[in-house]
Amino acid sequence: MRRMGGSQRRYSANSDDYKLLEEVGCGASATVYRAMYLPSNEVVAVKCLDVDRCNSNLDEIRREAQTMSLIDHPNVVRAYCSFVVDYNLWVIMPFMSEGSCLHLMKIAYPDGFEEPAIGSILKETLKALDYLHRQGHIHRDVKAGNILLDYNGSVKLADFGVSACMFDAGDRQRSRNTFVGTPCWMAPEVLQPGSGYNSKADMWSFGITALELAHGHAPFSKYPPIKVLLMTIQNAPPGLDYGRDKKFSKSFKEMVAMCLVKDQTKRPTAEKLLKHSFFKHAKPPELSVKKLFSGLPPLWNRVKDFQLKDAAQLAQKKMPSAEQEAISQSEYQRGVSAWNFDIEDLKAQASLVHDDDDIHKCKGDYERMKSSLGQKASAYCKSSLGKLNLNREVSQAEFGGPRNVDLLQFDCLNGKGKNPECDIVEAGCQEMVGLRGNGSSIDIMASTSEKDVLLTRAKTVKPRQTQSGPLTPGAVLNHSSSERARNSERFENEILPANEKVCQVRKAPIFSGPLMLPNRASANGLSAPIKSSGGFRDSLDDKSKANLVQIKGRFSVTSENLDLVKPINHTAKDLTNGSMPTSILMTHLQNLFQQTSLQQDFITNLFNSLQPSEFVDATQNGKLPLPHCTESNGNVQTAASERERLLLGKISELISRMMNLTNELTTEKLKYDQVSFSQGFIYLHLWLFVASTLYFMVVLCLAKMLSKIKR
Numbered sequence: 001m002r003r004m005g006g007s008q009r010r011y012s013a014n015s016d017d018y019k020l021l022e023e024v025g026c027g028a029s030a031t032v033y034r035a036m037y038l039p040s041n042e043v044v045a046v047k048c049l050d051v052d053r054c055n056s057n058l059d060e061i062r063r064e065a066q067t068m069s070l071i072d073h074p075n076v077v078r079a080y081c082s083f084v085v086d087y088n089l090w091v092i093m094p095f096m097s098e099g100s101c102l103h104l105m106k107i108a109y110p111d112g113f114e115e116p117a118i119g120s121i122l123k124e125t126l127k128a129l130d131y132l133h134r135q136g137h138i139h140r141d142v143k144a145g146n147i148l149l150d151y152n153g154s155v156k157l158a159d160f161g162v163s164a165c166m167f168d169a170g171d172r173q174r175s176r177n178t179f180v181g182t183p184c185w186m187a188p189e190v191l192q193p194g195s196g197y198n199s200k201a202d203m204w205s206f207g208i209t210a211l212e213l214a215h216g217h218a219p220f221s222k223y224p225p226i227k228v229l230l231m232t233i234q235n236a237p238p239g240l241d242y243g244r245d246k247k248f249s250k251s252f253k254e255m256v257a258m259c260l261v262k263d264q265t266k267r268p269t270a271e272k273l274l275k276h277s278f279f280k281h282a283k284p285p286e287l288s289v290k291k292l293f294s295g296l297p298p299l300w301n302r303v304k305d306f307q308l309k310d311a312a313q314l315a316q317k318k319m320p321s322a323e324q325e326a327i328s329q330s331e332y333q334r335g336v337s338a339w340n341f342d343i344e345d346l347k348a349q350a351s352l353v354h355d356d357d358d359i360h361k362c363k364g365d366y367e368r369m370k371s372s373l374g375q376k377a378s379a380y381c382k383s384s385l386g387k388l389n390l391n392r393e394v395s396q397a398e399f400g401g402p403r404n405v406d407l408l409q410f411d412c413l414n415g416k417g418k419n420p421e422c423d424i425v426e427a428g429c430q431e432m433v434g435l436r437g438n439g440s441s442i443d444i445m446a447s448t449s450e451k452d453v454l455l456t457r458a459k460t461v462k463p464r465q466t467q468s469g470p471l472t473p474g475a476v477l478n479h480s481s482s483e484r485a486r487n488s489e490r491f492e493n494e495i496l497p498a499n500e501k502v503c504q505v506r507k508a509p510i511f512s513g514p515l516m517l518p519n520r521a522s523a524n525g526l527s528a529p530i531k532s533s534g535g536f537r538d539s540l541d542d543k544s545k546a547n548l549v550q551i552k553g554r555f556s557v558t559s560e561n562l563d564l565v566k567p568i569n570h571t572a573k574d575l576t577n578g579s580m581p582t583s584i585l586m587t588h589l590q591n592l593f594q595q596t597s598l599q600q601d602f603i604t605n606l607f608n609s610l611q612p613s614e615f616v617d618a619t620q621n622g623k624l625p626l627p628h629c630t631e632s633n634g635n636v637q638t639a640a641s642e643r644e645r646l647l648l649g650k651i652s653e654l655i656s657r658m659m660n661l662t663n664e665l666t667t668e669k670l671k672y673d674q675v676s677f678s679q680g681f682i683y684l685h686l687w688l689f690v691a692s693t694l695y696f697m698v699v700l701c702l703a704k705m706l707s708k709i710k711r
């Protein structure tokens, strides 16, 4: 394989000169191929950018791509040339045969690299940043997924000026309500509109990337973007733990801590950081990096394997939500990496987060933070409230109206037993969400379907916006209130009607996944297409769907269905107010019928089991009422008359019970008539029939017994 080296090399702008070979990566807006440049038989990488997925005008993209081709540094992946093919922009780049650090970690180093390799990778990356910052650029997407490795161990920072979406001019960027970057890697000042940011934002991302390389994932990566956002703003900065990360040197920990300072003015510049002892002792990448991929299959095979694995996981889409959650979590483990990160998306995402476990986790994290930081932490949280109010301001501007009070039902962080400090986080979360509306979880679930989710995604996907291009040294990019007002106007005019937005939120799946997943799930080309993550209800027919609610990942039947199987325990009030559904009345009547039949059987059995002597004993003991006697002729006659009396007493008791039953039935009939005349008519007859049958049977029994006694 011949390598692309010299920056002077010329490449044609004719797509026919490039033969696309294997896919080696897929991002939010582009697919990257290993390709052959036919005129010279050289291997190159072709990044095919889908312009539809970017909000940029093609001319602007091209102009910026040309500017980017001027970037020339051994640690920055440069664009050789770019041209338009159909509605795609092709960017020709050097092929980095070992792919990204993220990809390598996912394939072979799930727990991160060893310190020497990290040191080398970070040093090369820092050189790239130093160069870019000197040129007046902010990269704004520094992460392991954008650090590419070549066969000889060389390290290059990619995705600067390569993505068309990176080329938005400042004005255009500022007119959008879109954050730029990847939530986990984004500096607090980038996440807080109005605070302004500069090249120091890259230094924060650099620190996060250091943690990512050390652990195999970025801090907070398992959380949904909204939570990442809040944690970044509110929590103490992440860092290397002195206990858990024992294997790492003190200087590494120190270097990370220097980058992850919330106050951007206190972060070192790339130039200064390069002088840190950690980098002074870093080994050349040929020694420490090259060995990382020895023995691994070629990149394209790794990518294919990974995609197949991912596709297999996603094929289990109709699995119970617990497993879905696990997949969702694994999406986060890869890094909350899709970077179409705007407030609208955040709100939609946030409204879906309602797992109590998350609440507890979040609270747990908060508690841990609080206990470790004590007074300082809570003071910080309190002071952050003001900052969060800024978000409210933005949200209000964007949505042009008062915030919905129902937001307070937002489940993400609204644990029941609140503590005041955590309320601050919760409040912030609620501030940011804004769009929950009146939708209960039932609403959400009832309208979720795969198609809906796809539609929702299709509608809400807005490509990444970046602010690129020359930057005056020291310039600070601000989101002023007038900009926010413009955003509001633009949002209202350009995006979707509010109702539709609410709909979208409700239709989205209940569990969270990476924000704005592209068709290919991972923003780093590591996954197969994700169509929807909301498919877990698909196997249910529509009718049953309507009666299902999901409670913490489990399905349950609504009371509508349960009524018929519940023991009947309606009050007289329920029955008489005419509001009782026919089905319930029917069940009630059936029960009464059963009871009556049982009583009838019982009476018959009782009569049959009674011996004449028992009647006498019972009468003598006063257990049975004495019926009135009209005859008294001798002993037999006396006995007979006594039995008669007994029987008559029993008959009168039965008759009174019968009367009661009949009365009850009549009452039921009247009530029932209120509900349905025709059905009531039938059941009246039914019950009259039952009552009369019962009556006749009793009389028959009695007559039979009387005749027995007389005999």
Ligand SMILES: Nc1ncnc2c1ncn2[C@@H]1O[C@H](COP(=O)(O)OP(=O)(O)OP(=O)(O)O)[C@@H](O)[C@H]1O
Binding pocket: 024, 025, 026, 027, 028, 029, 030, 031, 032, 045, 047, 077, 093, 094, 095, 096, 097, 099, 100, 103, 141, 145, 146, 148, 158, 159, 162, 163, 337, 338, 339, 523, 524, 525
């Ligand atoms: N020049 C290259 N050589 C080899 N692989 C590359 C090259 N450029 C990109 N890739 C691979 O393709 C993946 C996606 O590329 P890239 O990051 O540029 O796309 P994207 O759409 O900008 O995505 P994202 O910004 O989410 O990372 C990278 O993570 C990397 O694995």
